[in-house]
Amino acid sequence: MLDNAFVMVCIILLINIVYVSFFTIRMILTLKGQRYLAAFISIFEVIIYIVGLGLVLDNLNEIQNLIAYAVGYGAGVLVGMKIEEKLALGYTTVNVITTDLAGGLPNELRNKGYGVTNWLAEGREGQRLMMEILTSRKSEMNLYNTVKDLDPKAFIISHEPKAFHGGFWVKGIRR
The missing domain is CATH 1.20.58 (Methane Monooxygenase Hydroxylase; Chain G, domain 1)
Structure with missing residues (x-):
């Protein structure tokens, strides 16, 4: 052979x-x-x-x-x-910046099961709503699509976190 x-x-x-x-x-x-x-x-x-x-x-x-x-x-x-x-092993942190300060985007995302921390930030053209969202990599594209559906002009960037400590997500993360 x-x-x-x-x-x-x-x-x-x-x-x-x-x-x-x-x-x-x-x-x-x-x-x-x-x-x-x-x-x-x-x-x-x-x-x-x-x-x-x-x-x-x-x-x-x-x-x-x-x-x-x-x-x-x-x-x-x-x-x-x-x-x-x-x-799609692991988790990703997604940062979302939007001009929609009163649109309820953080609560919409929370209602869909995402952990969202949000605060007001200052951008070149004024105030922005900044959100930091931790999600599994398997859910990353769904999160992007959800954010784009709710705010097509949102700025989205992601990175892979190295370690976790504290917060409600830590209980569900397997090491």
């Missing part, structure tokens, strides 16, 4: 897509503090890596294997990113 050049290219391509996808997920889990799961995934990652690299090194005279390895690596990055998007 491995004597067929086309089969060999397909196997190398597939192995590298799987390897790099695992690598991407492991790195994200490491950054999110999921050490033990990341370590467990790395066991399979390194086995897949060694098998794929071994196939290429055993057949260095076949340029198509090297090309398949490189293409598989690039495709694996894309697949790994798609998997991470679907997993």
